[in-house]
Amino acid sequence: MAAQAGVSPMTVSRVINDRAGVGPETRAAVNEAIRVLGYTPNITARNLVTSTELKIGVVYSNPSAAFMSDFLTGVFEEASMRGARLILLRGDAAGPPSEAALQGLVASGVRGVILAPPLGESPLVLDVLRNARLPMAAVGAYRVDGAICVRIDDRRAAYEMTRQLIALGHRRLGFVLGNPDQAASAERLAGFHDAVRETDDVSTTIAQGDFSFTSGLRAAEQLLDDPSPPTAIFASNDDMAAAVVSVAHRRHLDVPGELAVAGFDDTSAAVTLWPPLTTVRQPVRELAAEALGLVAGEIGGLEPPLAERDDHVFDHQIITRLSTAPPPNDRP
Secondary structure (H helix, E strand, O other): OHHHHOOOHHHHHHHHOOOOOOOHHHHHHHHHHHHHHOOOOOHHHHHHHHHHHOEEEEEEOOOOHHHHHHHHHHHHHHHHHHOOEEEEEEOOOOOOOOHHHHHHHHHOOOOEEEEOOOHHHOHHHHHHHHHOOOOEEEEOOOOOOOOEEEEEOHHHHHHHHHHHHHHOOOOEEEEEEOOOOOHHHHHHHHHHHHHHOOOOOOEEEEEEOOOOHHHHHHHHHHHHOOOOOOOEEEEOOHHHHHHHHHHHHHOOOOOOOOOEEEEEEOOHHHHOOOOOOEEEEOOHHHHHHHHHHHHHHHHOOOOOOHHHOOOEEEOOEEEOOOOOOOOOOOOO
């Protein structure tokens, strides 16, 4: 069927399971091949394979509870559809699991592993899994040898959000950087700088965070203590953006009247505070589900060799809510 449609088996699987990441023309071609060939899914055979062979590890350690809630929901939903059994392994104190714990996961008989950010870029985790020769997919990671990477274009997303703030009239921008050990953090900062360079009169201040709410509090205090504080702050995730809003409220700054705030991810944190956040929406559930599906395909021999595969990049959206507005004219 893949040959009939001129696509990969993985793309066929996406269309059959009605998953995101396939363009309308490609989807139409696959559906036409299905019609021509008279294909119907063999549910009994698929259930037999998944129930007996799909034992997949999920390794996670992330300071954002909202992100992890969406991530695990996506993994659980895809696993339920495929009849896969999941083995969860949590890292220690926002870091990777110990080598002993990882070896225990390997010994449990998992056939593949899903890595939540930032563990897709952990040398310890990657070395153990590579040595075990296990298929793995890393969500939010970039250019990881031996792993499938599933992500959005972080640089482009940050660029678009920054351009939106500049278009509102903001010329003093603050940026809260994420975990310095993650490639996505560097990509988001690069996108921010790309946008700033297009306008001559924009000044910027950068504060370091680590994607946690607590780090966002520290970063917000640093940015707002500047002699010429920003009129808009773009944080690298929603948890840190929520922390910026909290600090603004404590300082009796109106958001967005005196300070515009934007986030990244569009997790539940974006809509559980006032005002709700303008943010970049990355489809965390879909990314996690795609990662599990790709590993399942690798286990079943449905995917091309890793060396022949590019990153799997999903679309993002800029979601405009009430936390951003033009800057006040009388702000120093």
